[in-house]
Amino acid sequence: MRTGGLRAGLRRWLPGPRWLVIAPPYLWMLLFFAIPFAIALKISFSHSQIAMPPYSSLVDWSGKDLTVTLNISNYLYLVQDSLYWSAYLSSLKIAVVSTLLCLLVGYPMAYAIARMPPSSRNIALMLVILPSWTSFLIRIYAWIGILKNNGLLNNFLLWTGVIDQPLQILHTNVAVYVGIVYAYLPFMVLPLYTNLVKLDLRLLEAAYDLGARPWKVFMQVTLPLSRSGIIAGSMLVAIPVVGEFVIPELLGGPDTLMIGKVLWDEFFNNRDWPVASAVSTVMLLLLLAPILVFHHFEQKELEHRLT
Amino acid sequence: MSARPARAFVTGTSPLLRAMLLVGFVFLYAPILSLVVYSFNASKLVTVWSGFSVKWYGELFRDASIMGAAWTSIQIAFATACTSVVLATVAALVMTRLRPFRGKTAFGALITAPLVMPEVITGLSILLLFVGMGVARGMTTIWIAHVTFCVAFVTVVVSSRLGELDKSVEEAAMDLGANRVKVFFLITLPIILPALVSGWLLAFTLSIDDLVVASFVSGPSSTTLPMKVFSSVRLGLSPKINALATLMVLLVSLAAGVAWWLMAREERRRQRDVQMALQQG
Numbered sequence: 001m002r003t004g005g006l007r008a009g010l011r012r013w014l015p016g017p018r019w020l021v022i023a024p025p026y027l028w029m030l031l032f033f034a035i036p037f038a039i040a041l042k043i044s045f046s047h048s049q050i051a052m053p054p055y056s057s058l059v060d061w062s063g064k065d066l067t068v069t070l071n072i073s074n075y076l077y078l079v080q081d082s083l084y085w086s087a088y089l090s091s092l093k094i095a096v097v098s099t100l101l102c103l104l105v106g107y108p109m110a111y112a113i114a115r116m117p118p119s120s121r122n123i124a125l126m127l128v129i130l131p132s133w134t135s136f137l138i139r140i141y142a143w144i145g146i147l148k149n150n151g152l153l154n155n156f157l158l159w160t161g162v163i164d165q166p167l168q169i170l171h172t173n174v175a176v177y178v179g180i181v182y183a184y185l186p187f188m189v190l191p192l193y194t195n196l197v198k199l200d201l202r203l204l205e206a207a208y209d210l211g212a213r214p215w216k217v218f219m220q221v222t223l224p225l226s227r228s229g230i231i232a233g234s235m236l237v238a239i240p241v242v243g244e245f246v247i248p249e250l251l252g253g254p255d256t257l258m259i260g261k262v263l264w265d266e267f268f269n270n271r272d273w274p275v276a277s278a279v280s281t282v283m284l285l286l287l288l289a290p291i292l293v294f295h296h297f298e299q300k301e302l303e304h305r306l307t
Numbered sequence: 308m309s310a311r312p313a314r315a316f317v318t319g320t321s322p323l324l325r326a327m328l329l330v331g332f333v334f335l336y337a338p339i340l341s342l343v344v345y346s347f348n349a350s351k352l353v354t355v356w357s358g359f360s361v362k363w364y365g366e367l368f369r370d371a372s373i374m375g376a377a378w379t380s381i382q383i384a385f386a387t388a389c390t391s392v393v394l395a396t397v398a399a400l401v402m403t404r405l406r407p408f409r410g411k412t413a414f415g416a417l418i419t420a421p422l423v424m425p426e427v428i429t430g431l432s433i434l435l436l437f438v439g440m441g442v443a444r445g446m447t448t449i450w451i452a453h454v455t456f457c458v459a460f461v462t463v464v465v466s467s468r469l470g471e472l473d474k475s476v477e478e479a480a481m482d483l484g485a486n487r488v489k490v491f492f493l494i495t496l497p498i499i500l501p502a503l504v505s506g507w508l509l510a511f512t513l514s515i516d517d518l519v520v521a522s523f524v525s526g527p528s529s530t531t532l533p534m535k536v537f538s539s540v541r542l543g544l545s546p547k548i549n550a551l552a553t554l555m556v557l558l559v560s561l562a563a564g565v566a567w568w569l570m571a572r573e574e575r576r577r578q579r580d581v582q583m584a585l586q587q588g
Binding site: 037144264 | 415420426439540556
């Protein structure tokens with residue numbers, strides 16, 4: 001009797017058996033994904049120092065008094081040195097432009113695949129994904145051999161006589177755009193395909209029957225109906241591109257300014273962990289809204305599939 | 308009159324559309340093809356052709372530091388793939404099968420955010436956690452960091468399969484008296500197994516491919532293959548890297564071929580089952 005009451009009381013307070021299922025992934029992500037951002041935020045308020053770890057402690061316990069010093073000089077530094085905000089701006093610009101380019105190349109591909117007979121659809125889709133299963137680094141490396149001054153593209157153009165001087169493409173922003181579109185194209189095509197394959201073709205037929213021109217049908221029917229695919233694909237491309245490091249490092253030149261590379265240099269070359277943390281925190285804040293939009297669309301997609 | 312080109316767009320038979328798809332595929336495959344071709348180049352200058360040779364493959368296999376880094380990467384990727392599949396399957400079940408609970412929105416956000424989070428942010432932050440906890444950096448820390456971003460990708464794969472799954476089978480088993488755990492292991496798991504396999508492969512490739520996160524959390528004795536490739540690529544083109552790339556392409560194509568064959572077999576079996584069920588009914 002008493003033990004029964006105790007058990008019921010315990011059951012009310014202890015997490016139920018379903019928390020045994022929820023806890024492992026939840027705790028893992030909380031500890032290794034969410035909490036680290038808080039630590040980066042904390043360290044962005046500390047001083048750099050030559051020690052291990054190379055940053056000062058915020059909290060000082062001097063026997064009696066507990067003092068917390070927040071040092072905002074890292075953020076002031078980010079604001080005052082034009083390198084940082086021009087790197088943020090230029091990263092955003094590169095992300096937006098390359099997302100549009102991916103959309104331009106990826107939309108027709110996704111549409112063409114979605115309209116194929118079901119048996120060849122999967123093969124075509126596999127062909128889109130397959131390159132991204134080989135190393136990202138090596139695929140970017142391949143473009144060095146193609147784009148450099150005596151590379152394949154220049155040699156080909158010289159041979160055909162289109163140009164008589166090799167074009168400087170490698171180590172410019174053009175090469176960065178080529179690399180980004182190449183590496184991120186599958187992330188654009190996949191969500192677009194998932195969306196376009198569900199498109200109700202009768203709506204297009206109806207629009208044509210009512211006399212609309214193909215361009216108008218596309219702009220007024222197909223495009224609006226594929227909005228969620230466009231948003232999902234654009235987020236999958238734009239958000240990671242803002243922090244891209246490998247592509248600007250290998251294909252970009254002295255004019256290429258991207259915040260991911262700035263962060264890398266602060267950390268690995270200048271060994272200034274607090275400034276690197278501040279750069280990372282500001283980038284995260286900038287990306288927070290797009291990440292939330294992406295999450296919202298992912299959830300809707302999942303719920304849509306479940307019902 | 309004008310209906311024909313319009314219809315071609317609806318059915319996807321428009322030559323313009325087909326041409327754009329073809330151009331897209333050429334764009335995707337030409338660089339890979341160029342890597343493969345020039346891996347058989349006798350010259351050390353990667354882009355000048357001077358005859359067929361396989362000597363770079365020999366040099367690659369004799370390079371102990373590349374081979375060592377490859378072995379490190381394979382071990383980490385194997386451990387990462389196994390852990391990610393287990394955690395992601397649990398996460399996908401939570402997302403698709405559990406009634407809403409307090410913190411479910413936060414849970415969903417934690418699971419999907421790594422899909423788009425720039426690697427430099429993830430890498431730096433998790434390194435600061437390890438340093439703060441006083442954990443020595445090495446293969447274990449790379450494994451933990453890799454699992455953290457791979458779980459997101461595998462969860463997407465598994466939960467989309469769980470979403471397509473006909474829940475009535477699970478409900479029927481439950482009505483017949485099986486408990487949730489039994490239903491999962493006897494009914495759900497066998498059905499979603501192909502998704503788990505592709506999730507495992509996805510995590511394996513993501514892990515073996517990662518440069519940025521591994522660079523932040525690696526220790527002095529845990530150089531991974533991408534780190535090795537990166538430091539060599541920074542110094543310029545090297546035919547050895549072309550040879551390595553070709554071997555990777557070969558491996559991936561083989562894996563894709565096997566996956567394709569398994570999927571096709573599964574599809575045929577399903578169609579046969581449906582047909583048999585229809586005949587009996």
